[in-house]
Amino acid sequence: MIKKLQLKPQLYPADVIVAKKRNGLGRILNHYVVYVGNETFIGNLQDGVKVLSESELSDLLVDYEPVRIKPFEGTDFQRNQAINRAYHKLGQKYSLLNFNCEHFANWVQKGKENSVQVTILFSVLVLGLTYKLIKVNNGKRR
Numbered sequence: 001m002i003k004k005l006q007l008k009p010q011l012y013p014a015d016v017i018v019a020k021k022r023n024g025l026g027r028i029l030n031h032y033v034v035y036v037g038n039e040t041f042i043g044n045l046q047d048g049v050k051v052l053s054e055s056e057l058s059d060l061l062v063d064y065e066p067v068r069i070k071p072f073e074g075t076d077f078q079r080n081q082a083i084n085r086a087y088h089k090l091g092q093k094y095s096l097l098n099f100n101c102e103h104f105a106n107w108v109q110k111g112k113e114n115s116v117q118v119t120i121l122f123s124v125l126v127l128g129l130t131y132k133l134i135k136v137n138n139g140k141r142r
Contacts, residue, residue: 013037014072014082016105019064031064032105033057034086042086044104049089072109082108 011017017033020026033043033052041052043060052060072079086108092099102115 011035011069012072012079014074014079014086014109016070016072016109017041017066018068018070019060019066022063022065030067030102031060032070032101033060034105034108036083036086042090042108044089044092044094044099044101046094048094049092049104051090070105070109081111085111 013036015035017035019031019033021029021031033041035041041057042049043052043056045052045056072082074082086104089104089107092104094100099113100115103113106115107113
């Protein structure tokens with residue numbers, strides 16, 4: 001399965017595969033899957049965090065194009081901790097805003113659940129609402 005990804009000659013445990021939707025508007029978002037070693041990948045999909053079977057990974061590769069690897073940065077000891085964090089989250093439910101695939105990947109690699117994509121989404125919404133309020137009020141304060 002690693003050979004199918006063809007991103008670099010070798011993946012290392014706790015590396016993250018970053019992929020984009022092959023078609024459509026979803027192309028602007030990234031999808032993240034964690035490699036935990038021994039040709040095993042863990043992802044946070046709509047049905048939650050789970051070890052991906054070979055067929056599930058193949059199905060993902062039909063819709064998503066791997067674009068880069070986000071390498072794990074740390075010592076071997078920290079890498080083992082990261083892998084343990086990945087397995088610890090097995091079964092956790094998916095939440096688009098609170099625990100999506102990016103939250104999971106960042107939790108594994110850094111021990112912090114965060115999503116830059118969600119932060120950007122909220123920022124765009126706040127800016128849009130602010131603009132709308134200013135426009136509705138013609139820039140006048142009440």
